[in-house]
Amino acid sequence: MNDIKWWKNSVVYQVYPKSFNDSNNDGIGDIAGITEKLGYLKKLGVDVIWLNPIYVSPQVDNGYDISNYRKIDPRLGSDEEFETLLNSAHEMGIKIILDLVVNHTSSEHPWFKDALKSKDSKYHNYYIWKDGKPDETPNNWGSSFGGSTWDYVDKLGQYYLHLFAKEQPDLNWENPNVRQDVYDIMKFWLNRGIDGFRMDVISLISKDPKYPDGPLVQNRKLGSYYAGAANGPKVHDYLQEMNREVLSKYDIMTVGETPHTSSKDGVLYADASRKELNMVFHFDHMHLDYGKYGKYSDKRFKLVDLKRVLSEWQNAMYEHDGWNSLYWSNHDQARPVTRFGDDDGKYRVESAKMLGTILHMQQGTPFIFEGEELGMTNAKYQSIDDYTDIETFNTYHRFIDQYKLPKDFTMRSVYLKSRDNARTPMPWSDKANAGFSTVNPWIKLNPNYKEINVENVLSDKNSVFYYYQKLIKLRHELPIITTGKYELLDKDNSKTYCYLRKGSEGTMFVAGNFATDSQVVNIPELSGSGKKLISNYDSPDVVKSGDIILPPYGTVVYLFEN
Structure with a gap:
């Protein structure tokens, strides 16, 4: 890699503000609460904090329906409190990136309110409208939250498009005024000193102008959502324009959430020479346990498929001078220990450490979702x-x-x-309300907070927290983790995930056991001896090529220096 930007050596910690820490005891996490806990994040060692939306919102979709892009939601804090957070983080050497949600606005946004008044409104063309009759939608697209993507407005005799809730009308990026207003919003926050953006569903901003019907799903009347909306004909034009007008003028980090994007599509967004985004969040590994009815399923992933998908993205980005985002979970996904590990068995801690190792030793920027460093599980409400x-x-x-x-x-x-699995309040202690607040939080606590909480992990030198701390330190210290070429080993093994990272300073061997029984893995012919970098069991400090045994959910990393 010929261009080591700061974000390539960074580890990002995602904060869901409503659920992180409540400073004023109203049951809702807030900006001042994040500032209170910066010391904890500094101790973990992260470089960047990504904040989910903090803007004024009716909260139909937990802040992803924005009614004022330039104001902090008063439930989360004030402009002054945000400035304090930003300055305090910067003083600690921690950067802050914000969520940019510009595929859609809230239906309470002044633009949409004005658009509803008349077809002649200046803002009518800020949204996507189609003439029609009340019982004849423009196409069969299904919203990601259920029902049609089209909502009828009697007064106008028109439908407006919303890929998500009806209170989240899609913006019309064909309109250059929309794009300029979005760029102005971005500059407003960048000029305040933030360090970049995570861009919500950015692959959906350009729609197929034909608005074709989508394939039917499970014999439903409605077609698959996003059909004709992902990776549209002008999406790269828009992002290159955004880069010219805004992004290129600041030393920042950008990551685009790109639903329905293959690795072949992904490199178009992230190839540095194309001047669009630094990296994208893909969903290929998040879809491996989808079932007959889509995301909501009790199906378990297959490790061979997981290895294939992650390896495909590793290789594609390396070959095209792109960059990977690395994540197991976020505010929309289940907890990784439940989904990929052993949440209610005896290997919760071991599997949490193993999953962290397998992810953090790959090439890309790792994202840790709040509580992941505790080994949190799904909530299992009754x-x-x-x-x-x-x-x-x-x-x-x-x-x-x-x-x-x-x-x-x-x-x-x-x-x-359920997305709520990720949104349970951060458990700071085993005290009332998990130390998150003195009152009942906006969402129920995870019932196991008395066992899994920050106080407990900080008092245990063998906890997931300190293991993650070491993973982050290794990334900061060893260039091979940033620059080394990835090579998958034993691709058809259904129990273990092993790979190499090859660089000028040597070769790194990474192994993880996804099974509840011990497994034998083979270290290929590598010169010299391998020095242990990290493991979640008492593994040998030095090894040679050959077979080693990984205990249940065991993991180990060895560096063979040239």
């Missing part, structure tokens, strides 16, 4: 009434009322896949 997420509720009622699926299967799928 009742659907304990959940808060719009997607979860819509799915539950669709499964029960429309598909007539058994309640036990439905609740099992909700337990495994």
Whole structure:
């Protein structure tokens, strides 16, 4: 790699503000609460904090429906508190990136309110409208939250497009005024000193102008959502324009969330020579446990498929001078220990460490979602009434009322896949309300917070926290983790994940056991001896090529120096 930018050596910690720390005891996490805990994040060793949306919002979709892009939501804090957070983080050497949500706005945004008044409104063309009759939608696209992507406005005799909730109308990026207003919003925050953006569903901003019907899903009347909306004909034109007008003028980090994007598509966004984004979040590994009804499923992933997908992205980005984002979870995904590890067995801690190792030793920028460094699990609430997420509720009622699926299967799928699993309050202690607040939080605590909490892990030198701390330190100290070429080993093994990282200073051997019994793995012919960098069991400090044994959910990394 000929161009080592700061974000290539960085580790990002994602903070879901509503659920991180409540400073004013109203049950909702806030900006001042994040500032209070900066010392904890500094101790972990992270370089960047990504904040989920902090802007004014009706909260239909937990802040991803924005009604004012330039104001902090008063429930989360004030402009002054944000300045304090930004300055305090910078003083500690920690950067801050914000969520940029510009595929859609809230229906409460002044632009949309004005657009509803008349077809002659200046802002009418800020959104996507189609003439039609009340019972004839422009196409069969299904919203990601259920129902049609089109909502009818009687007064105008038109439908507007919303790929998500009806309160999240899609912006019309064909309109140059929309693009300029978006760029102005970006400059507003960058000029305040933030260090970059995570761009929400940015692959959806350009739609197929024909708006074709999508393929039907499970014999439903509605077609698959996003059909004709992902990786549209002008998306790269828009992002290159954004880069020219905004991004190239600042030393920042950008990561685009790109649903329905293959590795072949992904390099178009992240190839440095194309001047678009630094990296993207793909979803190929997040789809491996989808079932007959999509995301909400009780299916378990297959390790061979996981290795294939992650290896494909490693190789594609390396070959095209692109860059990977590395993640197991975020605010929309299940906890990785539940999904890929051993959450209710005896290997929760071991599997959390193993998953961290397999991810952090790959090439790219690792993203840690809050609580991942504790080995947090899914919440497993007992009742659907304990959940808060719009997607979860819509799915539950669709499964029960429309598909007539058994309640036990439905609740099992909700337990495994609800977005609320990631949004439970950060457990700071085993005290009342997990030390998050002195009052009941906006969402129920994970019932196991008395066992899994920050106080406990900080007092245990063998905890997941200190293991993650070491993973981050290794990335900062060893260039091979940033620059080495990835090579998958034993691709058809269904129990173990082993790979090499090859660089000028040597070869790194990385191995992880995804099974509940011990496995033999082979270190290929490498010159000299391998020095242990990290492991989650008492592994030999020095090895030669040949067979080694990995205990249940064991992991180890050796460096063979040239």
